[in-house]
Amino acid sequence: MEANQDLRSFIGVLESMGEIKKVAGADWNLEIGGLTELFSEKRGPALLFDQVKGYPAGYRILTNIFRTEKRLALTLGLDTNLRGIDLLNAWRFKLRSFEPVPVTPVEGGPLFENTMTEKEIDLTRFPAPLWHELDGGRYIGTGCCVVTKDPESGHINVGTYRCMVQGKDRITVKMDKGKHGRIAQDKYHQAGKACPVVISLGQDPWLFMASTSPLSLDASEYEFAGWLRGAPIQVVPGPLTGLPIPATAEIVLEGEIPPYGPDKLPKEGPFGEWPGYYTNTTVGEVAIMEVQRVYYRNNPILVGVPPLKPPNQYLPIPMAAATLWDQLEKAGIPEVKGVWGFVYGPVGPFSVIAIRQRYAGHAKQTALVACGAKAGVTGGKFVVVLDDDVDITDPQDVIWAMATRCNVREGVDIVKGVLTTPVEPAVHPSARGSRGNTMDRVLIDACRPYQWLDEFPPVNSFSKEYKQQLEKKWTL
Numbered sequence: 001m002e003a004n005q006d007l008r009s010f011i012g013v014l015e016s017m018g019e020i021k022k023v024a025g026a027d028w029n030l031e032i033g034g035l036t037e038l039f040s041e042k043r044g045p046a047l048l049f050d051q052v053k054g055y056p057a058g059y060r061i062l063t064n065i066f067r068t069e070k071r072l073a074l075t076l077g078l079d080t081n082l083r084g085i086d087l088l089n090a091w092r093f094k095l096r097s098f099e100p101v102p103v104t105p106v107e108g109g110p111l112f113e114n115t116m117t118e119k120e121i122d123l124t125r126f127p128a129p130l131w132h133e134l135d136g137g138r139y140i141g142t143g144c145c146v147v148t149k150d151p152e153s154g155h156i157n158v159g160t161y162r163c164m165v166q167g168k169d170r171i172t173v174k175m176d177k178g179k180h181g182r183i184a185q186d187k188y189h190q191a192g193k194a195c196p197v198v199i200s201l202g203q204d205p206w207l208f209m210a211s212t213s214p215l216s217l218d219a220s221e222y223e224f225a226g227w228l229r230g231a232p233i234q235v236v237p238g239p240l241t242g243l244p245i246p247a248t249a250e251i252v253l254e255g256e257i258p259p260y261g262p263d264k265l266p267k268e269g270p271f272g273e274w275p276g277y278y279t280n281t282t283v284g285e286v287a288i289m290e291v292q293r294v295y296y297r298n299n300p301i302l303v304g305v306p307p308l309k310p311p312n313q314y315l316p317i318p319m320a321a322a323t324l325w326d327q328l329e330k331a332g333i334p335e336v337k338g339v340w341g342f343v344y345g346p347v348g349p350f351s352v353i354a355i356r357q358r359y360a361g362h363a364k365q366t367a368l369v370a371c372g373a374k375a376g377v378t379g380g381k382f383v384v385v386l387d388d389d390v391d392i393t394d395p396q397d398v399i400w401a402m403a404t405r406c407n408v409r410e411g412v413d414i415v416k417g418v419l420t421t422p423v424e425p426a427v428h429p430s431a432r433g434s435r436g437n438t439m440d441r442v443l444i445d446a447c448r449p450y451q452w453l454d455e456f457p458p459v460n461s462f463s464k465e466y467k468q469q470l471e472k473k474w475t476l
C-alpha cells in the first residue's frame with residue numbers, strides 16, 4: 001500500500017509497520033488526553049481511539065502520529081532509519097529541493113459522504129476530547145488546518161490554530177497576531193466584513209506538516225504539502241465560500257468569522273499549552289467562527305495534537321532547528337555543526353548550537369545571530385553555543401560542557417527586550433499586552449576559550465572507536 005494517498009492509507013502503512021495501536025472504549029473526558037500523554041512519554045505507537053464513550057463506533061480520534069523518528073521520517077519521505085541530528089540534517093537538505101506542487105481541483109471526494117447544514121449542525125456529535133484537567137473546554141481542533149484567503153491578494157493560507165467548541169455551531173479559532181490567517185481575518189474585519197473560513201479537523205499528515213511549518217506569507221501550504229506528499233493535494237471549491245477544501249479530509253467545517261467586538265467574544269481557554277502550563281486565558285480576544293456546513297466521511301477520524309508538558313512533545317526532534325541552522329549559515333556563520341533545541345520546540349527557549357571554532361569571538365557571534373534570527377526569535381530564552389565534540393542532542397552532555405567550559409564573566413550575556421510568545425509563563429498576566437511581549441535572552445558561550453584552545457585540559461574519555469574495539473574483544 002502506498003503511504004502517500006490520504007490519512008487512511010497512511011494509517012494502513014503504520015499498521016503494517018506495527019506503529020499504531022487501536023484503543024476501544026476510552027472516555028473523551030480526560031482519558032484520551034491521559035493515554036496520549038502516557039504513550040507520547042514512552043515514544044510509543046500512534047493511538048487510534050474508537051468506540052469513544054458515549055459516541056457511535058467508527059467516530060475516531062488519532063493521536064501521537066509523529067512521535068517517533070520512524071513515523072516522522074515516513075511522513076517527510078526520508079530514510080526511516082535516520083535518528084536525531086542526522087534526521088534533522090536530512091530534512092534541512094530536503095527542504096533545499098522544495099518545488100511547489102500546485103493543487104488539483106476535483107469535483108467531489110470522500111469528504112462529502114455526509115453533510116450537516118443549518119439547524120442540523122451539531123459539533124458535539126464528534127468526540128472532541130477534554131485534553132487536560134484544567135482546560136476551559138473541549139478542543140475539537142488541535143491537529144487541524146484552517147484555510148483562509150487574503151481579500152487583497154487572493155492568496156490562500158493554511159495554518160494550524162486551536163479551536164474550542166463554544167456551542168453546537170460555534171467554535172473559537174485562536175489565530176495569534178502576525179499569523180497569516182489572522183492577517184487575512186483582520187483585513188476582512190477592518191472592512192466590516194466577515195472572514196470566510198474552512199477548517200479541516202482531520203486530514204493527511206503532509207497537509208498538517210505544511211500547516212504548522214514556518215513558511216513565508218506568500219508561500220502556499222497546499223503546494224508545500226503536495227511536494228512533501230509527492231503528489232498534488234486534491235481540493236474541492238467550498239460550496240459556500242469557494243475556499244479550497246481538501247477532498248480527502250475527514251471532517252471539514254465551512255463558515256465565517258464575523259467582525260464581532262470584544263464584548264461579543266466568549267472566554268477561550270485556559271488550555272494546557274506547549275510550555276507545560278495553562279498560561280493563556282482569553283476573554284474577548286479570540287474570534288469565533290459560525291459554522292454553516294459540516295462535511296464528513298463515513299466513520300470520520302479527528303486528528304488530535306494536544307500540547308504536552310516538555311520534554312514530552314508531538315515531534316521526536318526539533319524540526320525548526322533546521323531553519324535556524326540555515327539562517328545561521330545565511331548570516332555568514334562558518335562551521336555550524338549542529339543545531340538543536342530542548343524544552344519545547346521546534347526550537348524554543350533553550351537552543352543549543354555546535355560549532356568548530358575558527359576565530360576569536362566566533363561563538364559569541366553565533367549566539368548573537370541565533371538570538372536575532374527569525375527562526376530563533378519567538379519564545380527563546382537561553383542560547384548555548386558549544387564545541388562540536390559535545391553531543392548537543394544529549395542534555396547531560398550539554399550540561400557537562402556548560403558546567404565545565406563556560407568562563408562565566410566572559411561567556412554569559414543578557415540581551416534585553418527580544419520578542420517572545422504570548423504563552424511565555426514568566427510574563428505577569430497584567431503585563432501580557434495586546435501588542436505582544438518581550439523577554440530577555442541569556443547567551444551562553446560554553447566553548448573552550450579560542451585564545452588558549454590548545455592549552456585547555458584534554459577530555460579524559462576514550463574514543464567511541466576504542467570502546468567499540470574493547471567491546472568486540474571483551475565480551476563481558
Ligand SMILES: Cc1cc2nc3c(=O)[nH]c(=O)nc-3n(C[C@H](O)[C@H](O)[C@H](O)COP(=O)(O)O)c2cc1C
Nearest residue numbers: 159160161162174175176179180181212213214305
Ligand atoms: C499542534 C499545534 C497547535 C498550534 N496552535 C496554534 C494556535 O492556537 N494559535 C496560533 O497562532 N498558532 C498555533 N500553532 C502554530 C502555527 O500553526 C504555526 O505558527 C503556523 O506556521 C501558522 O501558519 P501561518 O504561518 O500560515 O500563520 C500551533 C502549532 C501546532 C503544531
Ligand SMILES: [Mn+2]
Nearest residue numbers: 157158180216
Ligand atoms: Mn502561511
